[in-house]
Amino acid sequence: MRARLRRSAALLTGVLIPAALLMGSPAAATSLDGPVSGAFAKAAATYEVPRDLLVSLAYAETHLDGHDGRPSASGGYGLMHLVASRTLERAATLTDLPVAELKSDDAANITGGAAVLRAYADEAGLDAAARKDPAEWYVPIARYGGATSPDVARLYADTVYDLLAEGVRGTTAGGESVTVKPRTVEPDRGAYAKAKDLDGPGTLAASTDYPQATWVPANSANYAVSSRPSSDAIDRIVIHVTQGSYAGTISWFQNPAAKVSSHYVVRSSDGAVTQMVREKDRAFHAGDYNRRSVGIEHEGFVDDATWFTDAMYRSSAALTRNIADRYGIPKDRTHIVGHNQVPGTDHTDPGGYWNWTTFMQYVTGGGGTTNPHTPESVCGSGYKVIDSAALGSAGTVHLLYNAANGNNCVATIKKTSIGTASATSAYLEVQGKTRITDSGNFAYYAGPVRAAAAGECVKWGGKVGSSVYDSPFEHCD
Template identity: 50%
Template sequence: MSHRAPRLVAVFAAGALAFGALPSNAATPVDTGTSSTLSDAFKTAAAQYDVPRELLVGIGYAESHLDGHDGQPSQANGYGVMHLASNPSNPTMSEAAKLTGLPVEKLAKAADANVLGAAAVLDAYADQAGLQGQARQNIGQWYEVVAQYSHSADGPTARLYTDEVYRIVGLGVGAEGVSTQPVKVTPDRGKYANVAPLGTRTPASIQAADYPGAIWNAANSANYRVGRTAAISTIVVHVTQGSYAGTISWFKNASSQVSAHYVVRSSDGQITQMVAEKDTAYHVRSANPYTIGIEHEGFVDQPSWFTDAMYRASAALTKNIAERRGIPKTRAYIKGHNEIPGNDHTDPGPNWNWTYYMQLVNGGNPNPPTYNFTTYGSGVRVRSDAKLTASVVTTLPGPTQVFVTCQKQGDTVNAEGTSNKWWSKLRDQGGYMSNIYIDHPAAQLPGVPVC
């Protein structure tokens, strides 16, 4: 294991329009700096531990959308932007504490320390893998290191996790004041090259899934009970308090003692079934015998996870279950975890749009209330005139994660090798930000209504 002396890193001031992770020779505590932004934290950690910044940001975005959630733990007892975890299968929190000399409380609650701790762990794993010198600048060479950082329950889940990180690196990130440009990377999957990714369907997996659109991936048998002691009468909506891949891995860990029947991914609505509907998943305590649980990737305090793709995929699943099992498609029988007696959870929380969800469950095709997407490329233009005739107010470096409500035609946008006239209207944030439009290099986004 290499020990790198702290390096002097120039303070990076990011100015952008805001739209609203060894007992005998423990390391000496390092200076986490006086970073005023999360962007500074990533730059400092990447330089100090020789980890590509785009990769660090990609991991953080996959884990938390770059939100530390005020130091509150995930379902798998992971903390912060980088999800430093402390559970029987994932020791990244304790490893970060040993490598940096920083106390666990600071690693959990201080964003700059959390990012630094993750970089230290990745550095140690890279050393163990023999990744040195110029090879460290090749993001594609870090694939097995990132897979190790996930501490996934098995190879397919590790590949699911790592492929998502590399997808994000390829798209670029713009969130929480942190921006990375898209990076074209060819990942060297190493020992994971021959691991079939989750989603590979076989005759047996197709037969096992109750819902035709689901990928079958069984939870650990310690985390559910075979059979039922009551008739199924209720569908329960959950939020994972963690990532899609992390949740799947956690349900496959015998020590977790939790599971759900289904897990839904935020980005595209992919559905994984982990417990057969005929069996009892452990998700709502005393209500387990008569309920079917659907977990949704994300965190209750962060609406960016609740995409239209997720709503529509989940609603189609709920509609299918209800119709197959004779469950009324009303809120009396389709409930949130927080509405089940004897439970202390708050999910799906105030950011879950029940009105829209139930319209979809009942076969409606309403316009989505907001649409979450990420702009790509550079020079994203912003205008504050509904007719799109005023001059550009400002230009964002891009990419930028935003919520939009509708689109309309304006002047021609030329970017990323395409041209079109569609501008997207941001969700109003009150008098200080109303009628704001941004351009986008893609064509008109599917599912977004015309203003």
Template identity: 50%
Template sequence: MGKTAPLPRLIAGVAVAAASAIAFSGTLPSTAAPAPEPAGSVVPGELAKAFQSASAQYDVPRAILVGIGYAESHLDGHDGLPSQDNGFGVMHLADNPTNPTMAEAKKLTGLPADKLAKDAAANIQGAAAVLDSYADKAGLQGAARKDVAKWYEVVAQYPHSADAPTARLYTDEVYRIIGQGVGAAGVTLAAKPVTPDRGRYANVAPLGTRTPASLQAADYPGAIWNPACTCNYRAGRTAAITTIVIHVTQGSYAGTISWFKDPAAQVSAHYVIRSSDGQITQMVAEKDTAWHVRTENPYTIGIEHEGFVDQPSWFTDAMYRSSAALTKNIAERRGIPKDRAHIKGHSEMPNNDHTDPGPNWNWTYYMQLVNGGNPPQYNFTTYGSGVRVRSDAKLTASIITTLPGPTQVFVTCQKQGDTVNAEGTSNNWWAKLRDQGGYMSNIYIQDPNPKLPGVPVC
């Protein structure tokens, strides 16, 4: 929105057709996956102190505060400018018809809204006060207050999500961040995997759980179908689709999904893409008109990317690759030329005052990916017991096959794979063979020891 003011390939009898379907060439620009930048208006040393102080004052675990802050903003207050759903600051204190955390923080702390929005320490203090009040109402007392795992239901309440699955999506991401640790803007949180006590959310199917109906509804096979409120888009089209529009959400992935489901939003996009791993959610069918570029809605498809235009740390290689594969698929299905005259940024569209995707979006790399360019593949031989393959095309059973090693595999270097639940375990050493126009879907590979010699290092 941007308001102003791994692609593995398998040889050895698995996915051979897919392996030869798409060739890769070119190199990865150094700007494609930039390192986290300073926190803008936030003074790093003061930010670390603010988290510690708010944690002590309100008896909220520091890990919870940092996890929420990183999930919401990558610890950047954006000079007090609002997100797409009118959220402010490092902790995204919101002021909209659904999320009242700004008003709650103002009441609980006695601080004015302007200070809560623009002063990082006040913003963190306000969020801690809100979380403290939620914890009190939930009866979280004594030793449980110190146990990060026990805060799951409290954290799930903080974003005031449109529904329980979206709340779980949000809270799972916070706990993922806590587990992997944070090192940004002068704030350090040591990695500490936590098994959360999900409480009433334990039986809520997380977004991303595919069903036959959802698979049929999605235009892009790799997308999760999660429809926006029908009040936020128009059924049908009044013009032929000729243009794909690239957006940046000015907010988090889960927050954007929730906002598009909220009747108060009056905005939507066809797709939303997550920063950390490139997960794609489709919220409006391509045959329908999403409300994302004002007068230009009738002939466009909108793709939102999690993050903020002034903060390149959100634009990960996983996001670029996933988005480019989606754009390539749409363009080829609909006969849209894969060039910058037909793949545009929001800021390039007529009758708009938006700035996204902004100067940090790497158009050169993105268009290279859309047109088939990629970093070179690495051809290596696995060691130990060989590569494990999960093929679950019908989504009705988990089929695990261990190919005997040594096994030849073509893999594009990646920093983190998809989380796969199988055989009673869950981990993210799995790499998904993402769908490329129907060649292959729901195929995963896992090297038994990714740190052994021969495996490309990111």
């Protein structure tokens, strides 16, 4: 089925795409007026890289903030996150621009990123015709992220294509608006089609300490095997900000050169959680507190509040509460601390934009009685709600659609007995096919239930306790 998106579905990453842009009105032309938009257009034309893909990649990496030439945690510079000893030096060779200029000048940095992408496209065998098709750029995009595993490379590229499908409106440090109109592209993943989809069904590992987390192990050089809490008591939870993107941080912790890691990484857009170090082991994240703490990294940069979404706060709070309950850690600011509070540290994260009041309310339950999970976080990146039905006061069942792959998803989100296992279900039935159901005693939600339904009618529904909703066959277009 094609999505019949409500106007509110234009929300992405905490940013609203104006209706004028969605309808392709002349107002959209303003996105080309400023110096950064002009630099994207010029670089795209010079190196024959699709302009909207170039912007989507930059937004995924940095939210279009060059951070005044300061590097990310993994050594990346500028809007395009040119990484030292990898893409930065290659960009200098390809463009004849000085490294210092590539680090600090937005236009130069965008040019360098486009040049590197074009080089990767040439090495992937993309001819002139293929370079015009955004679907053919998946392999160069995946390579640009520098992941050391195919699974994380796919996560990186999927993030860029999800943004392309959803649309982007970013604001630069200078106040310029840069936009990408929503555009559905079915990418050719090439060899990455065989890689694990870390946002897909079946990726939540039973071996994780937190049931809602995806398991992606850090490199063994970046943590110390231990036997906590028998070897060392765990009495602190340390809150970090990655100074980089979600996929980029996961990739960095898999790089043996990093010599750093954290137990968990939380995504900005939907609160997705990846565990990279078992809690019994000592992640290298907080100096003197490594032995006694569990570390949680949050996607973003300390000087950019746009990364700190409500979905991130709620998801991280649920994770923090779970850890605290299992180890008997008091839920207060003495035991749940920022990296900047660790004795002897020179770090400033999570920084002044991190809202400790909101976060701690969600951790302790005050003002946080709503479910920490959303239908989008349950179904995964790229899914948007297109229909919902109340299950009395007990919950809501949601029908979602992913424009990038044509799949539907159903998730039932509880509103009562949150955190306590109770009878909850969700189902999706494509006309002419067998109904798929997720049913059991769940603490927060049922689902995700996903199915391909392009051009087909669907029946969907769910249940919490005795409250039930069953749709007719609908959404047929």
